[in-house]
Amino acid sequence: MADHFRMTEDDTVAADASPLEDILELSLLTAGPTTGPVDFPLEDHRLVEP
């Protein structure tokens, strides 16, 4: 027989909840290690080096 389950205040959804934030948080669980910000601006400046 399954245990009884009782909802508590901890299980309620916050009034200002954002599903997007929840998904972001889940995505970060499988993200890689902390590396710091990575800048990678791909711009075509038409630069050549002789």
Added chain:
Amino acid sequence: MNDFIKFTGPADILAFIPHTLGEAPKESFVAVTMQGNKLGATLRVDAPFGLEPVAFAQTLVSYLTADVAATGTILVIYTDENTAPNQRPYSEHVQALRVELETAGMPLKDAWLVTSELWRNYLCEYTSCCPDKPLDAITTSNGNAAMIYRGSNVTGFTPPAPFTGEAGARETIAAHKPDGWPEDLEASRATWAEVLDNPKTLTTQTAQELAGALQHPTIRDYLMTDIITNAPDQFTSVMLGVFPIRPDWARVDTAQEVAFELMKATPEGQRAPMLCLIGWLEWLKGKSSFAARYFKLALEDVAEYRLAELLAELVNRGLLADCVRDPKKSYDRQLSR
């Protein structure tokens, strides 16, 4: 507009880097790919202080492989890290990078070291042939002049303008925060769309309405993802930068400008959503360092603001949006020449 800029020496390339990153790097590794004799992608990461060399090198090269046309790589190390005489800083990391770049088919062509006082070749230890050079040689280089002539400026980080709105704005904005009913969402999205299509329609009242709408997390999420109009409907994918299209970058620029305008009408304690929006768009443009600073400002404005915490973590994990890795979809500044 179609002429190539010809670089004749390392000072030109060192001058180019701040133009493409938006600021002069500090304590950073910058790798620039070569496509034959043309410069390709520019990548900046934090200097690997305390990081294991091989893992660091593999991570850095994994980003660079986005440039499928790369045939070589130039490395620039910005640091004031002190090392023993006749020893280069981060020498083990550079050696690991040399191996990984060779394996990836984009071997290291040259490397330079830039400190806060001088620059010099990193690979050559002989000062007789590769002497220390002043930083002025970079700013006075032909490459720097050519970039400026094209209309490029190293503007650095743009801080948000202070609140200059009317007294009582805080209460007005709070009153405009929707309850979250579907009709609230649609009304906010309609106002946002109208302002993005024609920013001149932004008035003090619409600014306060939009600032109020952005206080509601779900409506804020929709307004942010509505900037990328031609993406699929799944807004979570859009927020994570996982979408197959090229964003309408003019609309992105407009959205950032509007968000900066909204902040003038929004007092402290209510500015975090706009700062997140601006930072997220910087991230989509491939400028994660700037993005991280906006998220930090958001957290200073509202402590523990959850979206700022999560986006800051996203950026700190080195994640990039799909469009950043594809030259056909990535942000391209509009230069005047």
